[in-house]
Amino acid sequence: MLISIVLPAKNESAAIGQTIEKIKLLSIINEIIVVNDGSMDDTKEAAEKAGAKVVSHPYSKGNGAAIKTGARAATGEIIIFMDADGQHDPQDIPRLLEKIEQGYDLVVGARQKGSQASVGRGVANKLYNNLATYMTEHLVEDLTSGFRAVRAEKFREFLYLLPNGFSYPTTSTMAFFRAGYSVAYVPIHAAKRIGKSHINPMKDGIRFFLIIFKIATLFSPLKMFLPISVVLFLMATGWYGYTLYEFGRFTNMSALLYTGSVMIFLMGLISEQITALMYKDES
Known part of the structure; x- marks a missing residue:
């Protein structure tokens, strides 16, 4: 299988280079695509220097928009989405791919205790997971994790559903469940990000309530x-x-x-x- 890595990146010049270098140590990856989402720093130059293919947005469109751009540009049969800020360990990629080889269509890296950036976000994610489990009648271990491997053809079926903001993981996971595709989880530990977070507490709070309703409307x-x-x-x-x-x-x-x-x-x-x-x- 041809495997593509998609890294959405906005002002990640401090971390993008070493993230790409770690991915390149895996001989199984065919291409690394960095979607430069209107960065104001040297993200594009650092990614190109590290050997990645860079697709740039002329201005910031959002994390979900970057994911969609990367999915359209990827040539691999399997796409792995990761954060460019150093939170996700590339050494976990073979474990995700192992599940894909077992027949799953979507494999999510489920963050374990100690991986959350704050207590508030940990509580919110726990609520998301419980609600999604109720809606789908399947155990949902991590609804909002951005570290995931998917079959490209099936993921592209739902591009029109994905928002341009940060809730693309929620939308894509519920869409896969709704379509009857197979979803699996692999336990991971998310490290502390390099650089400043792009999440705004006020907007994040509003997004919390919107995601609650989106979970319902996307499934049942x-x-x-x-x-x-x-x-x-x-x-x-x-x-x-x-x-x-x-x-x-x-x-x-x-x-x-x-x-x-x-x-x-x-x-x-x-x-x-x-x-x-x-x-x-x-x-």
């Missing part, structure tokens, strides 16, 4: 809407029972809760049909 919206609908229905029934017993009548609050329950259920049903159309096979 009804599994998210149905529990809410049931809770409202039970509240309506409970309130109706109370008012009937105390006052002998049906109140507006009960009517509102019953209506809300039905509306939310119907929203989930419609969303489920829309999601099915997103994954319609056009081949």
Whole structure:
């Protein structure tokens, strides 16, 4: 199999060179593609000097956009996505490829304890993983890890779904599950990054809530809407029972809760049909 490495990079001149050198020590890699996402430093020059093929964006489009550019430029049957900041150890690549050879379509490097940059991000990732496990009914060990190996042909099927920002791992993982492709996890340790993080705490907090909803809408919206609908229905029934017993009548609050329950259920049903159309096979 031809194997391509894709490294999205924005202002990573401090780390990109040594990251590429470590990858080159593996004789199994056919090409290394660095997607220079509008860097303002010497990222492009450092990557070229280290021997990588560089594809540049004229301005910063986002991590997800860089991933899509790299996926289109890659010639390998297998694409390995890694961070360019030194967090991911290239020595873990053979372990990911071993799973691919066993028949898996997507293999994710699952970060173990001690790998998270902060307690807050660790808690957020734990919540993502639990919610994704509930939605897919498969154990999801690390939904947001950017260190992954995929079959290029299948990954390109979902390029139109991927956002241009940082949540491409979430979207691609849920898309693979939704399409019925095989997903596996390999335990890894993510080291401390070299250089400054590009993640903004305020934007990251907003992204946290958006990803929660994206997880649902990308896989099975009804599994998210149905529990809410049931809770409202039970509240309506409970309130109706109370008012009937105390006052002998049906109140507006009960009517509102019953209506809300039905509306939310119907929203989930419609969303489920829309999601099915997103994954319609056009081949």
